[in-house]
Amino acid sequence: MEEVKKMNVLVLGGSGAGKSTLIRSISGIEVITGVGEGNTQKIDVYESNTWPIRCIDTKGFEYSVFEQWQTIRQVKKYTKEQLSNKKYSSDTGIDAVWYCVEGTARRTFLHNIMLMNKAIKGWKNIPVFAVITKSYSEIDIPENIEAVQQAFAKSSSVNLKKIIPVVAEEYVINEEVRVAPKGIEELCLQTLDCIDEAKKINQENRARMVLEQKRFTANGTVVGATASAVIIGAVPVPFPDSVILMPLETGLTKIIFKIYGVDYSVELVTAIVGSTMITTVAKTILKSIPIAGAVVNGVVAGAIVFALGESVIAAAEAIYTEKLDPTKINETVEFISEKVKNSAIVGATISYFEKNADESQNKKPKEIFDSIVKSINKNK
Numbered sequence: 001m002e003e004v005k006k007m008n009v010l011v012l013g014g015s016g017a018g019k020s021t022l023i024r025s026i027s028g029i030e031v032i033t034g035v036g037e038g039n040t041q042k043i044d045v046y047e048s049n050t051w052p053i054r055c056i057d058t059k060g061f062e063y064s065v066f067e068q069w070q071t072i073r074q075v076k077k078y079t080k081e082q083l084s085n086k087k088y089s090s091d092t093g094i095d096a097v098w099y100c101v102e103g104t105a106r107r108t109f110l111h112n113i114m115l116m117n118k119a120i121k122g123w124k125n126i127p128v129f130a131v132i133t134k135s136y137s138e139i140d141i142p143e144n145i146e147a148v149q150q151a152f153a154k155s156s157s158v159n160l161k162k163i164i165p166v167v168a169e170e171y172v173i174n175e176e177v178r179v180a181p182k183g184i185e186e187l188c189l190q191t192l193d194c195i196d197e198a199k200k201i202n203q204e205n206r207a208r209m210v211l212e213q214k215r216f217t218a219n220g221t222v223v224g225a226t227a228s229a230v231i232i233g234a235v236p237v238p239f240p241d242s243v244i245l246m247p248l249e250t251g252l253t254k255i256i257f258k259i260y261g262v263d264y265s266v267e268l269v270t271a272i273v274g275s276t277m278i279t280t281v282a283k284t285i286l287k288s289i290p291i292a293g294a295v296v297n298g299v300v301a302g303a304i305v306f307a308l309g310e311s312v313i314a315a316a317e318a319i320y321t322e323k324l325d326p327t328k329i330n331e332t333v334e335f336i337s338e339k340v341k342n343s344a345i346v347g348a349t350i351s352y353f354e355k356n357a358d359e360s361q362n363k364k365p366k367e368i369f370d371s372i373v374k375s376i377n378k379n380k
């Protein structure tokens with residue numbers, strides 16, 4: 001039997017807006033987990049046995065900046081936990097947002113939308129349902145909808161699906177007058193209506209965030225390795241035969257593949273690191289530099305390792321997304337060679353020494369290398 005897909009709905013909004021009341025009003029609700037922060041401030045997940053909906057209750061946006069930041073941090077932490085889940089499970093992540101605003105609190109709409117955008121930053125294009133809570137007064141409803149619409153109109157990046165006025169729990173005005181609950185079914189139905197779109201967006205978001213995280217970690221490793229390369233390479237003999245950099249390059253290549261969790265063979269790593277392309281590129285750079293010596297050698301070693309690292313990251317990413325097959329060793333080495341040859345650092349290194357040949361003699365290789373990296377980051 002095919003498993004029924006559930007929608008994971010993040011419930012956000014101002015403090016006291018009625019998020020928890022709304023969640024409780026959905027039939028068959030039970031708490032399944034408490035994730036995130038300590039006892040009082042944690043994110044709670046509620047699962048409905050009636051609707052295929054899982055509600056993620058958050059701490060409301062308070063007036064104090066510190067507490068607003070806490071809510072945002074909670075959601076980010078929850079996001080991170082979701083990313084560490086299985087890659088293609090359709091069950092994890094966040095599919096939609098119920099953004100709760102109290103009908104009577106119009107002035108805070110715009111500010112809270114900004115906070116919402118911060119909290120769900122990685123979840124681009126996620127379907128958002130604006131829930132106008134405590135919609136006790138029928139007369140106020142059209143005006144409230146208009147106010148919410150206007151607030152969202154100023155934030156064009158939000159994928160707003162629908163604005164739904166809700167009364168989650170009966171509201172007693174006096175012995176004779178009571179306002180009956182309303183809007184819950186509509187909210188659930190409208191949310192489930194966009195399940196296919198929502199799951200697709202969720203999966204794209206998770207895939208993108210996972211890649212961004214891997215790239216970030218891998219970039220950090222490359223930065224560390226290049227710093228070592230600059231030191232190792234700074235020897236006063238004609239160019240460091242790439243042999244002296246080989247252990248570093250081997251380690252770097254393996255770590256990057258590990259960060260991406262891709263399968264690689266020892267043969268592949270040996271082929272990449274032993275490829276003549278690395279020495280060729282190093283020689284090309286050196287030929288174009290008008291001076292020679294330990295400083296130049298150190299900088300060039302850094303540039304080579306940097307170019308290799310960036311190129312291996314590109315390859316690991318292509319392997320991870322199944323665009324490149326690591327068992328095809330020649331193809332993979334070719335892919336990396338092309339990237340190394342075209343790496344921005346090659347041109348930037350040459351151009352640095354062309355412009356600053358004289359001053360460079362008095363500088364430390366690390367200092368020069370850092371300014372070259374900075375110049376290419378600026379051009380990006």
Ligand SMILES: Nc1nc2c(ncn2[C@@H]2O[C@H](COP(=O)(O)OP(=O)(O)OP(=O)(O)O)[C@@H](O)[C@H]2O)c(=O)[nH]1
Pocket residue numbers: 013014015016017018019020021022058059060061133134166167168169170171172
């Ligand atoms: N009668 C009635 N009371 C409501 C309704 N929605 C919210 N309330 C009341 O409003 C107050 C705040 O509601 P909560 O659901 O705790 O609000 P919250 O958004 O979860 O607040 P935080 O957890 O502090 O962020 C409570 O006293 C609720 O009983 C509703 O639909 N009907």
Ligand SMILES: [Mg+2]
Pocket residue numbers: 019020021057058059060
């Ligand atoms: Mg609450």
